Amino acid sequence: SKIVSRLLKENGIEVREGLARTGVVGLLHGRGQGKVVALRADMDALPIAEETNLAFASKNKGVMHACGHDAHMAMLIGAAKILVQLSEDFPGTVKFIFQPSEERNPGGAKIMEEEGVLKDPDVDAIFGQHVTNELPVGKFGFKSGPLMASADEIYITVEGKGGHGAKPHNTVDPVVIASEIVLALQTTISRMRNPLKPSVLTIGAIHGGTAPNVIPNEVRLSATFRAMDETWRKRALNLIRKMCIDIAAASGARCICEISRGYPALQNSEPETSLASECARDLFGSKSTTTIEPVMAAEDFSFFLEKVPGSFWWIGVGNKKDGCIEPLHSSKFNLDEKALQYGSALLAYIAYKYLTGERVSDKRRENAQKE
Numbered sequence: 001s002k003i004v005s006r007l008l009k010e011n012g013i014e015v016r017e018g019l020a021r022t023g024v025v026g027l028l029h030g031r032g033q034g035k036v037v038a039l040r041a042d043m044d045a046l047p048i049a050e051e052t053n054l055a056f057a058s059k060n061k062g063v064m065h066a067c068g069h070d071a072h073m074a075m076l077i078g079a080a081k082i083l084v085q086l087s088e089d090f091p092g093t094v095k096f097i098f099q100p101s102e103e104r105n106p107g108g109a110k111i112m113e114e115e116g117v118l119k120d121p122d123v124d125a126i127f128g129q130h131v132t133n134e135l136p137v138g139k140f141g142f143k144s145g146p147l148m149a150s151a152d153e154i155y156i157t158v159e160g161k162g163g164h165g166a167k168p169h170n171t172v173d174p175v176v177i178a179s180e181i182v183l184a185l186q187t188t189i190s191r192m193r194n195p196l197k198p199s200v201l202t203i204g205a206i207h208g209g210t211a212p213n214v215i216p217n218e219v220r221l222s223a224t225f226r227a228m229d230e231t232w233r234k235r236a237l238n239l240i241r242k243m244c245i246d247i248a249a250a251s252g253a254r255c256i257c258e259i260s261r262g263y264p265a266l267q268n269s270e271p272e273t274s275l276a277s278e279c280a281r282d283l284f285g286s287k288s289t290t291t292i293e294p295v296m297a298a299e300d301f302s303f304f305l306e307k308v309p310g311s312f313w314w315i316g317v318g319n320k321k322d323g324c325i326e327p328l329h330s331s332k333f334n335l336d337e338k339a340l341q342y343g344s345a346l347l348a349y350i351a352y353k354y355l356t357g358e359r360v361s362d363k364r365r366e367n368a369q370k371e
Contacts, residue, residue, distance in 0.1 A: 001043070004098045007077050011084050013096070020111040026096035028083055030355065034092025037354045038118070038126040038310075039347050040109075040301065041076035042069045042102035051331040066333045068131035071317065071340060073098060075129070078344025083351060090355040093121055105153070105262045107300030118307055125272050126310035127350050128301050129343060133325055135316025137339045140280045140346070141292035142313045144273040148266035149198070149226040150233050151298035152259060156181065156221040156244050158208075159254040165213040172252045175208055178219040181247050181255075182206075185223075185240060192239070199227035199236065200296055226296045228265050237261075266302035269309035272354075276311045279349045282359060284342065315343050 001022045008015050014027040022043075050057045050064035058064040065071075080096050097117055101108035118126075135141055158181070160174035182203050189201045201223060208219030225240065227233040241257045248255035277289045292314060301312050317335035318324050326332045353359065 001098070001100070004043070004073060004077065008080060008096065011081055013080060013084065019115045019117055020100050020108045022100045023108060023112050023117070024098040025117060026080060026098075028080065028087060028094045028096070030090040030092050030094075031088050032091045034090070035124045035355055036093045036095060036121045037351045038095040038097055038123045038304075038308075039076055039079060039351060040097040040099055040126060040128040040304065041072035042099050042108070043073055044069055044101050044103050044108070046103060046329060048329070048331050052334050054334065064331070064333075066330060067103065067328050068317065068333070068335060069102070071131050071335055071337075071343070072129070074340050075315075075343030075347060078340065079347035079351070082344060082348035086348070086352055090352055092355040094351045094355070095121075095123060097126075102300050105260065107263055107303060109300040109303040113303050113307060118304065123308050125354060126304050126308055127272065127276060127347065128304075128310070128312045129315045129347070130299070130312070131317040131328075131335055131339065131343075132314045133316075133318035133327065133333075133335065135290075135314060136318050137316055137336045138284055138288055138342060139316035140277070140284075140289050140313055141316075142268075142273055142277040142280075142289055142311070143292050143294065144268050144270040144311075146228040146265055146294050147268050147292075147312060148294065148299045148302065149200075149228055149296045150230070150265040150302075151262040152225045152233070152237060153262060154221075154223040154225060154237075154240060155258040155260070156223070157256040158219045158221075158244075158248055159256070160215075160217060160219075160252075162215050162217040165215055168215060171215045173215050174219040174253060175216065177248055177251050177253050177255075178206065178208065178221055180251075181221070181244055184243055184247060188239060188243060189236060193232055193236070194229075197227070197229040197232055198294065198296065199225070199229075199232060201225050201236075201240070226298065228294060230265060233265070263298040263300045264302045264306060266299050266312060267305055268311045269305070272309050273311040273313075275354060276313060276346075276350050279353055280346055283345055283349055315339060315346075
């Protein structure tokens with residue numbers, strides 16, 4: 001955060017600090033009043049021990065930028081520098097949002113939004129991007145509508161009555177009840193959802209018991225539920241809670257079902273997505289963009305998109321020749337740094353075109369990028 005703040009100030013950009021504790025916001029005003037466009041980059045790392053052996057590998061043991069958020073920051077700083085050179089050419093304001101805690105529920109975006117990051121001045125549209133090695137450098141993946149899923153955590157505790165494994169009739173077996181819950185939930189979710197609206201329930205952990213001949217007093221389950229449709233999300237979470245409680249009660253047990261609501265589904269607005277993809281083609285050619293399929297991963301940029309229109313897309317950073325093929329969240333994740341100039345240029349151009357409605361001249365753009 002301190003480095004980001006310093007770099008923004010060095011380029012004459014107004015800086016606000018302290019949102020969501022470590023968030024940073026930069027404001028760049030153009031030549032007069034106009035719209036306000038926001039560009040966002042997340043900043044947090046992951047609790048993963050880096051195994052890249054790179055000269056610039058993480059200096060903090062057990063923590064690394066395995067999701068490319070360092071690249072996101074670099075690209076947004078680059079975009080800010082370009083837009084400073086163009087600030088006499090556009091009306092309105094560009095708001096640069098450097099957001100903490102994308103990886104951890106409830107998400108830094110939610111906190112920053114609640115603390116007014118989209119206000120003073122009010123943001124008209126917001127744009128963001130995420131790196132991926134699944135696309136090569138120079139390629140961008142866009143999609144209007146649902147792009148990423150919601151993600152909720154579910155914690156289920158089945159409280160029965162323990163006892164000897166030889167006398168199950170004297171117990172209320174939480175292992176059997178928990179097993180029934182797992183199967184019933186999977187059946188219900190798959191049968192009651194619209195097959196054209198993806199969702200997935202994953203039981204990721206089951207804990208209970210200490211010995212093969214002892215029926216435990218309780219079993220704990222941990223799960224995640226992901227969906228693309230908000231109406232189905234709400235209905236499914238209510239169904240999950242009710243089924244857990246009812247199945248346990250039918251066998252004489254008690255069930256506690258705690259649901260921690262996470263990020264909503266990420267829904268891109270069509271006009272802003274069209275603008276972003278058009279800008280990519282203007283800059284890098286007609287073959288630089290592709291339409292991508294939704295993914296069931298979650299992203300807290302969705303909180304911003306619930307408040308203002310905007311778009312979020314994938315930027316290719318993959319390079320098989322240089323070994324940049326590892327997936328996100330891998331301890332060996334690395335990216336082709338040539339992608340940074342693509343990301344910076346695209347963010348800057350989107351902001352410029354959104355505020356002016358015009359293409360920046362090739363000569364003016366080249367000069368700004370060089371500076």
